[in-house]
Amino acid sequence: MSATSDLDLVPAIATRREDALSGLEKLVSKGLGWARKYSLFQYPFVTACCGMEFMAVAAARYDLDRFGAALPRFSPRQADLLMVVGTVNVKQAPILRRVYDSMADPKWVVAFGVCASSGGFYDNYATVQGIDRIIPVDVYIPGCPPRPEQVLDGIILLQQKIQDQPHKLIDRQKPASPAKE
Amino acid sequence: MSKDTQTSVPSVPAAASPLDAPFPAKRLLVNLGPSHPAMHGTVRAVVELDGEAVHSMKLDIGFLHRGFEKSCENVTWTQVFPYTDRLNYVSSIMNNVGYALAVEKLAGLQVPERAQYLRVVTSELHRMCDHLTLISAMGLELGAMTVLIYGMEARDLIWDRLTELCGARLTSNYARVGGVSRDVPPGWNEKVLRTLDRAEELRVEIDRLLTRNRIVIDRTRGTGVMSREDAIDYGFTGPCLRASGVPYDVRKASPYLVYDRLDFDVPVGTNGDNFDRYLMRMEEMKQSDRIVRQCFDQMQPGAIAADDSRYVLPPKPEVYGSIEGAMAHFKIIMEGIKVPAGEAYAYVEAANGELGFYAVSDGSGRPYKLGVRAPGWNMLMALPQMMEGKLLADLIPTFDTINMIGGEVEQ
Amino acid sequence: MSQAALQRLKERFPDAVTGTYTGPGGDDVALVRKESIEPVCKFLKDDPELAFDMAPYITAVDYAGPEPRFDLVYQMYSTKKNHRLRLRVAVPESDPVVRSVTPLWKGANWYERYCWDMYGIRFEGHPDMRRLYMYEEFVGHPLRKDYSLRGRQPLIPERQVDEPFRGPGPSGG
Numbered sequence: 001m002s003a004t005s006d007l008d009l010v011p012a013i014a015t016r017r018e019d020a021l022s023g024l025e026k027l028v029s030k031g032l033g034w035a036r037k038y039s040l041f042q043y044p045f046v047t048a049c050c051g052m053e054f055m056a057v058a059a060a061r062y063d064l065d066r067f068g069a070a071l072p073r074f075s076p077r078q079a080d081l082l083m084v085v086g087t088v089n090v091k092q093a094p095i096l097r098r099v100y101d102s103m104a105d106p107k108w109v110v111a112f113g114v115c116a117s118s119g120g121f122y123d124n125y126a127t128v129q130g131i132d133r134i135i136p137v138d139v140y141i142p143g144c145p146p147r148p149e150q151v152l153d154g155i156i157l158l159q160q161k162i163q164d165q166p167h168k169l170i171d172r173q174k175p176a177s178p179a180k181e
Numbered sequence: 182m183s184k185d186t187q188t189s190v191p192s193v194p195a196a197a198s199p200l201d202a203p204f205p206a207k208r209l210l211v212n213l214g215p216s217h218p219a220m221h222g223t224v225r226a227v228v229e230l231d232g233e234a235v236h237s238m239k240l241d242i243g244f245l246h247r248g249f250e251k252s253c254e255n256v257t258w259t260q261v262f263p264y265t266d267r268l269n270y271v272s273s274i275m276n277n278v279g280y281a282l283a284v285e286k287l288a289g290l291q292v293p294e295r296a297q298y299l300r301v302v303t304s305e306l307h308r309m310c311d312h313l314t315l316i317s318a319m320g321l322e323l324g325a326m327t328v329l330i331y332g333m334e335a336r337d338l339i340w341d342r343l344t345e346l347c348g349a350r351l352t353s354n355y356a357r358v359g360g361v362s363r364d365v366p367p368g369w370n371e372k373v374l375r376t377l378d379r380a381e382e383l384r385v386e387i388d389r390l391l392t393r394n395r396i397v398i399d400r401t402r403g404t405g406v407m408s409r410e411d412a413i414d415y416g417f418t419g420p421c422l423r424a425s426g427v428p429y430d431v432r433k434a435s436p437y438l439v440y441d442r443l444d445f446d447v448p449v450g451t452n453g454d455n456f457d458r459y460l461m462r463m464e465e466m467k468q469s470d471r472i473v474r475q476c477f478d479q480m481q482p483g484a485i486a487a488d489d490s491r492y493v494l495p496p497k498p499e500v501y502g503s504i505e506g507a508m509a510h511f512k513i514i515m516e517g518i519k520v521p522a523g524e525a526y527a528y529v530e531a532a533n534g535e536l537g538f539y540a541v542s543d544g545s546g547r548p549y550k551l552g553v554r555a556p557g558w559n560m561l562m563a564l565p566q567m568m569e570g571k572l573l574a575d576l577i578p579t580f581d582t583i584n585m586i587g588g589e590v591e592q
Numbered sequence: 593m594s595q596a597a598l599q600r601l602k603e604r605f606p607d608a609v610t611g612t613y614t615g616p617g618g619d620d621v622a623l624v625r626k627e628s629i630e631p632v633c634k635f636l637k638d639d640p641e642l643a644f645d646m647a648p649y650i651t652a653v654d655y656a657g658p659e660p661r662f663d664l665v666y667q668m669y670s671t672k673k674n675h676r677l678r679l680r681v682a683v684p685e686s687d688p689v690v691r692s693v694t695p696l697w698k699g700a701n702w703y704e705r706y707c708w709d710m711y712g713i714r715f716e717g718h719p720d721m722r723r724l725y726m727y728e729e730f731v732g733h734p735l736r737k738d739y740s741l742r743g744r745q746p747l748i749p750e751r752q753v754d755e756p757f758r759g760p761g762p763s764g765g
Contacts, residue, residue: 045216047223047245048588049270052314052351056340059333074218091727092223092244094748095215121263124248125734125743126726133750145351243725248741250710251734255741286617413671416647416699427671434674523616524653526667526678539665541653552651554667559647562702591725 021166032167036080036106037159040069043079045099048086050113053145062148067155076102081158082135087115089126093134100135106167108138108158113145120144208236213576215244221318221580223587224561233572238565242591249592253551257517258284258358261548265538266352268553269589272311274303274347275531276589277356280551282437283527283538284358287520290492295483296360297438302476303355304529305469306343306373309380310336311532311584312462312469319459319581320391323400328387335383338376345369358518359493360486370477377470384466392463401455405567405579408453416559419534420461421583425453431530443475458582492518517546533557533584555589597642597677598622601632608632621678629666629681630691636668636677637696644668644677647699652683652711656737660684662713666693683713692718710735 021029044054058064058072073079076099088096100109111131114120117140119129131137138161141154213226223244229236249268253261265280266273278300285292292300313332320328340350345366347353355361391397407417412425422429430447432440448464450457486493490509499506522544528537534556541550560583567579598612598620608628615621624632636644649667660682668677683690692715693700704715705724712733715721723730727747732739 044218048247049267049351052271055314055317055329056333056337056350059337060330061334061337072218087245087247089244089246090744090747091246091725092215093746093750095244097748099216122247122252124251124741125739125745126246126248128746128750133752134748147350243723243727246725248734251739251741289616411698413645414647414698416649416697418646429671521616524619524665525615525617526619526649526676527617535669537649537667539649539651539667550653552649552665554649558702559699562699566698 025168028169029165029167030163032169033163033165036167037162038068040067040081040108040155040158041071041073041079042069042081042083043074043076043099043103044072044083044085045096046085047088047092048113048115050086050115050145053148053151054083054085054112057148057151062152064152064155067152067159069155076100077104079103080107082107082109083112084109084116084131085112087113087120087122088128088131088134090128091126093128096131097134105171106165108162109135110154110158111137111140112151112154114142115144116140117142206231211573215241221585221587224585224590226564226576228568228573228576230573233574235568235571235573235576238568240561240564242561245587245591247592249553250551253548255547257546258520258548259513259518261551262354262356263352266354267588268555268592269311269531269533269536269557269586270351271314271586272304272307272532273351274300274307274343274353274355275529275536277354278304278438279527279529279531279536280538280540281356281358282529283525283540284518284520286525286527287523287540287542288358288492288518289521290359290487290489292360292438292487293484294439295364295480296485296487298476298480299361299365299485300356301438301440301443302373302473302480303343303346303353303361305472305476306339307353308532309466309469310339312466313339313380313384315462315581315584316387316391316459319578320387322577322581323397325390325394325397328390331383331387331390335380338379342369342373342376345372357486357493359489360484364485373473374477377473381470384463388463392460397459398456400574401459401578401582403452403454403456404571404575405455405458405582406453407563407567411563411566412453415563417534417563418556418559419530419532420465421458421534421560423448424450424457424461426451431528431535435528437527437529439476439479442479443472445472445475455578455582492520519544519546528554531556533586533589534559536589553589553592555592557583557585557590561585561590595620597673597675600639600641601636601677604635605632615678619676619678621680624679624681626664626681626683626690629679630693630696632679633666633693633696641673642670642677643672644670646671647697648679648693648703650693650700650703650707652707652713652735654711654735654737659686662688662711664690664707664713688713689716690714691716694718709733712736 064070111117116131119127139154139158141151143150209230211228211230215223215225225241227239249264253264262277265276268276313336317329317332344350347355407425409426412422428449433447445468448461450461494513495506495509500510520542522542524541526537526539528535536556537554539552543549568576601622602609608625609622611623613621636642646669651665653663662683664681664683666679692704704718707713709723709725710733730745
């Protein structure tokens, strides 16, 4: 199995000097993590039926706004959360790849629905069996389509993940080149 | 609102100084790409623009092709139901019912009356959901974002009722060959009536916001016009055809299930423009409401699936109690129901038009071929003609009102 | 559903219509020869008694067996007379070319492109004969019975993942 994104690795004991965070840096990381997790600008890459549940999640009853993730930014340059909602098929795959590459760091990807997570029950000539074959994914939300509560659970999980990642004020590391294995 | 339909740059006499000369104009090729908020689902439109006027438009589809037909050829007849759900995913029960009608036509099965009423009730509820989705999306894209919130609330309420019945909000998988999968829970009828009352309040609110709104009328009246002859030539069906003036509704022309016992009207428009299509859908929601209430009055308790153990799973006491029941259950699950060889075409009035299923059977437990006549195809095919010479901004309401659902268009 | 229409069609084209029957549920079907599909359709559309004015639903079936391999199905409907008719045209694999009916009904355009894309049946006289669903680089016609269910042809390099669970259907590709 190939490695997940470098942003994922939070070393418990940092043995390398570059990974070590000082006390002040830890505070900054917590602060930045707090800011980034509560202000997610999503790019809803909506393709199929899960889009209907996405609309329901964004609407008044299962409110996505209270998580700070309400505003969709329809340009990948301005977004930091790529929500791949629905089936991605082989013709759409290069476009998804391009949208992901256009996004600026730090960025996270949510695979919304089973079709995005693993291809769903469309195991045939036309469907990509999960978008993690093309781009690295942070949170998988299963369901066909997932209930809005499940989506909110996924968003909360993502927020925990963002909080736990190391964030630096000035990030001198080159961004992880996505999935070039 | 003036509509510029010039397709070539007019020649202007040479000016005194180069600074006053007109810019040489060229047509701009804009790609409204597959991942675009206004392209519901994923359609790529390559538009040649002359200023703001669309000179020509080319559509590229296939970005959601999920291999529906090939998948269906590899599963049993009953396992096809979830695949049909995801065709027109905003009104999935109508797809289920259409497919069930095709298989029952091949098999010559009679569906009991209560099952027919249940199919009609759930179909009409999902028709209301489809129209609500369209109107909410149209409101959102024309700038009326509150309409989205009201529409989603009404849709969520109806989905709550359907969740109690089918188990899922969106992809319901409710109909079965020979009937429906389960009966209503106790007290469901009254709950649905109360939900319909509340949905009606929300619909009236949306109506007040949109129907006499200056902006909506300016943007939708006179745009996306399709004449009557062209509409028939392209194969339009459903609200889009009725907006162009042809009173064709499958429920009235060739009634199926129990539609011949129900009293409802079919709205017909005059202009064939976006505003008429929007009005068709608002009016059809009222009629769906009427149909559901009549069904609840007329429905009698009874069997919900045909009593034929070749096609319908026998009830559990028989499966566990008798050899025939266990054998029938085993054969249906493992091999699939054996539909007699032949082909049949069955059609229903889906929210978008005539949804047809062409089923070919070779006598085994799996479909040999299952073709879908998706109503959204024809409207999408006609989109370049509707947009030629019009402003780019008219693309948005036109794309909204033709209700192109990616799942059914790209199967 | 429309016995009178079938009779009229048979009288007008006695050699083009090789057979008629009524299928399950009362669908009326006429078997038409491939060469005469265009005059038959023109007659069906223009004749005032039949008046099949709505664009037909055209699809194809692959009877992977002896020639003719494909069956092209035209499902017609008339809004004026409210009757339906189905035409079945046998298309052999050795010569999968049929005259297009797009000049008659504009709505037949994409159905014929679909038949080309999925089955490989070419239509002469079609204004825009190219693939509809699959991308240009795709090789083959997916809905043919000899195309494997899982024959994926990726456009961009994909990461290979172990697949412990397989769904139904023949594996391959």
